[in-house]
Amino acid sequence: MKEYRFIGKPTPRKDALDIVTGRTKFINDLTIPNMLYGKVLRSPLPHALIKSIDTAEAMRLPGVKAVHTYKDVPDWMGGLPLHVRVLDNKVRYVGDAVALIAAETEDIGEDALRLIKVEYEPLPAVYDVEEAMQPGAPQLYEQFPGNILPQGIPAFGPHSLQEVVIGDVEKGREEADFIVEGTYAYENIPNPLPPESPGVIAAWEGTDTLTVWSASQGPHMIKVSLQRRMGSINLHSIGNPVGASYGSKYMSWQYVLPAAALAKATGRPVKFCYGRSEHLAAFTVRLGSRIHGKVGMKKNGDVTFLSGDWLVNTGAFSETSQAMVAVGCGEAQLMLRCPNWSLKPKVVCTNRTASGQIRGFGGQELKCALLPLLTMAMEKAGIDPVDFFKRNYVKPGDGYYWRDGNWWVCRGTDYTKAIEQGAGTFGWKDKWKGWLKPTSVKGVKQRGVGVGVHGNADVGEDVSEAYVRLDPNGTATIYSGLAEHGTGQRSNICKMVAEILQLPLDRVSVTPNDSRVNPYEMGPVGSRGTYAIGSAVIAAAEDAKRQLFELIAPKFKVKAEDLETEDGMVYVKGKAGTKIPWIKAMGYDRTVMGRGRFEPDFALPNFMMIFTEVEVDTETGKVDLIRVVGATDVGQIIDPPGITNQLNGCLGSAGIDTALFEETVIDTRLGRIMNPNMIDYKWRTFSELPEMEHVILETPFPSHRFHAVGVGEIATAPGPSAVLMAVSNAIGVRIHDYPLTPDKVLSALGKITTAKRRAK
Known part of the structure; x- marks a missing residue:
């Protein structure tokens, strides 16, 4: 990769000192007169x-x-x-x-x-997604018979993706060597639980x-x-x-x-x-996801068809559930190179707190239910799951329908190297003993390994706009509606502009987040900050730089493209001995304003694979997460500590730990959430962190001048299904009821009998 002055280097965040000294004003710190x-x-x-x-x-x-x-x-x-x-x-x-x-x-x-x-x-109330659709079930809204919400989302365009119907499923059945079917679910509706309510x-x-x-x-x-x-x-x-x-x-x-x-x-x-209990009991939780599905597979691991009903429990209303369904349907295609599909979703209302948008946005909910079905077919075919994902994950030239309903062709990178290096770092070949076989057994402690995969083409979703203003004193101001939500993205766009203009970082700033000041901005969702928002900022900085050079070129008697700038000084390329400060070109009475805009591009899907190792105590049923290795390829890393922290965030807040203990517990006799507090809502503490390691490749992407894409939003998504696989392998019995609490493990081992929980 190219060597940069700021990009790819650890640099202090712009807001770091204010945060650690308590000067940052969060919403609950603000007071308005009267x-x-x-x-x-x-x-x-x-x-x-x-x-x-x-x-x-x-x-x-x-x-x-x-x-x-x-x-x-x-x-x-x-x-x-x-x-x-x-x-x-x-x-x-x-x-x-x-x-x-x-x-x-x-x-x-x-x-x-x-x-x-x-x-x-x-x-009367109804909580189960299938019971809610039955004739005579309690109706939440008169306009939605059967509690089924209409599909589609106008914001995604007139043909937004509502299902995946491709090819000929019957033909796929005939070509399959193995066909498996079953019902699998991810219905523990965990809370994303940000620290600030x-x-x-x-x-x-x-x-x-x-x-x-x-x-x-x-x-x-x-x-x-x-x-x-x-x-x-x-x-x-x-x-x-x-x-x-x-x-x-x-x-x-x-x-x-x-x-x-x-x-x-x-x-x-x-x-x-919101207070914390109010936040846990009356705000956004994950979608409930249940699949009745069938999969056909050949002996070599090619999937011949996938069919099924995807039942989505959105709770009391839909905030953006149809949008999450559209994205989830797209993300399933990224994971699976399958010619024949019939995946039919339904979004259903029930009498519990509503589901809403959470990182993983539909794809995590779908895959956590879908992957156990696929692994059944892998087991029949005797295929290593790492080999399966390597064979089936989307590659350059492959096509897929995305959330807008349009057919997109991948022009990104082949993630095979990331998979192989991740597997090597984890030691997969030594640890993988086959389906439902533990890696090691020491008394009552049995270990198992699992792997999951996820990707998202929303890294290029929607429109972003940005301005970059150059002032005569050699400073640059970015006008962007990018919110700082903990990831350091506002600092990262400063790094991009500083790199383009070769200004010290302390001479680049971002405007306050104010819609009267800044242009249109969708926001840092779907890992779009690096590509979509970054592209708009880069274009604005390049436009400002071009205008600056056009102003000053006559003074040097050269063309604008012959100039370069560094530390607020302009010079002719190859002749750095003679420099002119910006103020000489601009005067005191001028600023230069560059403009940039990004248009949607769904052709560069990102990728995340998570390998997990667990240890199960077969006497108590307790599951410990021992080790996690994440593998990805992001192109040029913009900020090394930032991406490491993003990937470290794969555990809690509705991530990997939803496979182990994170869940919203509802008493269906009363309709009440029983754990709306940080004692009863189970949460990993610092003393319980597993060993973590990340493999981050930097293959250049055809995105923008820094050849990067984002990945933070999907860090959680492959983890729950990977843990499910690991626990099943450790105990030698398939288990597919999130979260894997001790009672469920012991029940799977035949050591206790538990009453079946009603789906939430």
């Missing part, structure tokens, strides 16, 4: 009609400034398609919003909630301008998505530093609209921040 605090009364029932609601006593409490019920809240809508009111006369899960309060303090708001009297008419401040200027301060991964998209839903208002979105998101805190109408409603009613700014 600000009120918003609180939500939440339903104790999973499904009910509100017969009556009395707020008089709450309104009389000193310090209470507004109380909203379904009778007086603005008629704004959320969901996909729009189907969820801010407040409704029907509640659909325990934790659904019943009333809103704005008060002078949080304590007054909490006291006021207890004064609201509500009479409910309980309705969701929060927002809303304030109106007059009747048609709303300013929103948010802890959002996509602050510009709050403006784009919500201002049309609110009657074509002008929404001014200000993004704060985000205490992690993991995909979950994006457009987030669930808390922006209630805050805006209270601010409108009171004429004062309103802050609304």
